Amino acid sequence: MSGSEMTSVPAVQRVMGASVRIADRAAEIIRGILRAGDLGIVQKTGINDLQTEADRSAQRCIVANLARQFPRLTIIGEEEPDDRPVPDDWIVESGADPRAETLQCPEGLTGITEDQIVVWVDPLDGTKEFTQGLLDHVTVLIGIAAGGEPAAGVINQPYFNYQHPSEPQGRTIFGLRGGGVAGFEPRAPPADSRIVTTTRSHSTGLVQSALQALQPDQVLAVGGAGHKVMLLLEGRAHAYVFASPGCKKWDTCAPEAILTALGGRLTDIHGVQLRYGADVQHMNATGVLATAPGVEHDWYVQHIPADVRDGLKPKSG
Ligand code: AMP
Ligand code: MG
Ligand code: MG
Numbered sequence: 001m002s003g004s005e006m007t008s009v010p011a012v013q014r015v016m017g018a019s020v021r022i023a024d025r026a027a028e029i030i031r032g033i034l035r036a037g038d039l040g041i042v043q044k045t046g047i048n049d050l051q052t053e054a055d056r057s058a059q060r061c062i063v064a065n066l067a068r069q070f071p072r073l074t075i076i077g078e079e080e081p082d083d084r085p086v087p088d089d090w091i092v093e094s095g096a097d098p099r100a101e102t103l104q105c106p107e108g109l110t111g112i113t114e115d116q117i118v119v120w121v122d123p124l125d126g127t128k129e130f131t132q133g134l135l136d137h138v139t140v141l142i143g144i145a146a147g148g149e150p151a152a153g154v155i156n157q158p159y160f161n162y163q164h165p166s167e168p169q170g171r172t173i174f175g176l177r178g179g180g181v182a183g184f185e186p187r188a189p190p191a192d193s194r195i196v197t198t199t200r201s202h203s204t205g206l207v208q209s210a211l212q213a214l215q216p217d218q219v220l221a222v223g224g225a226g227h228k229v230m231l232l233l234e235g236r237a238h239a240y241v242f243a244s245p246g247c248k249k250w251d252t253c254a255p256e257a258i259l260t261a262l263g264g265r266l267t268d269i270h271g272v273q274l275r276y277g278a279d280v281q282h283m284n285a286t287g288v289l290a291t292a293p294g295v296e297h298d299w300y301v302q303h304i305p306a307d308v309r310d311g312l313k314p315k316s317g
Contacts, residue, residue, distance in 0.1 A: 010110045016152040017096025019142040022065045026058040027158035050127045058123035061090045072114040074278045077121040078250045099182045106178030112146045118278045120253035126224030128201045135159035139226030143253025145276035152176045153257030175261035187235030193217040197228045197237040210243035213305045229255035232292040240290040243308045247284045266290035271301035286312045
């Protein structure tokens, strides 16, 4: 190995550092579109599956910048691909966030090359809530996977502090599996209660049965997979339980990377690891179950009732 290769930053870490800056630009675009007031709402599969001009533009910005800086990546975005050139001022020239290099890249990730990386992009998670003005539920998610596993993740909250206008607006948090996190202060949830977060706009009978069986002291029904995992990371909830199909790989990749960087877990409802290779089914068809660091994941898996598990059987099983 040459001297420059020995000192060079691993590809996973470079893509993560660039994604922090790119997510910041996407967040500006989202805020600009909402300020301008014309959301251009389109129904995808129905009234609870929406897309706005902010989703479309943020994805174009993210994909164009990633492809420009890292032409060998596989990029999978939630919205339809759109190869039209982006406006010049959407191009991010500022490189990588320098904090990305301060995380220690674990040995298992250092040898991964750009062409082995799959990036899962949810340009705007929590679209339904975005259109309803619940702005703190919105995140921009960039998940960086390798070998089928989430290796690093970036979560931008474009409206962090939006109810406190004198404070800095928006923030980006990120993490590297086995290498730590940055951009926020992790907190543990209270030891003397059980707080479960779940969907606000995609509930079903199975979703409710699973929640009831867990006998939570409190249920936080909020929008967005990114937002719900943030609640786990900041000690506001113990578990995120969604016993239904509907959530996709771009919803879970970045949150899972950051959660696991801190020792938390994110699996399907059966406790089985999700896979993030380029050929996987996009849908998390067997649900999502995530627990905060220090919370016993297996307890939640074991308390999901049999009828719920049967209703979310893996196709091969
Ligand atoms: P939620 O917890 O309902 O905010 O969902 C988390 C993510 O999964 C969001 O990106 C949703 O759009 C997506 N999602 C969950 N359930 C469905 C569904 N039934 N149809 C479409 N998208 C869904
Ligand atoms: Mg989403
Ligand atoms: Mg989305």
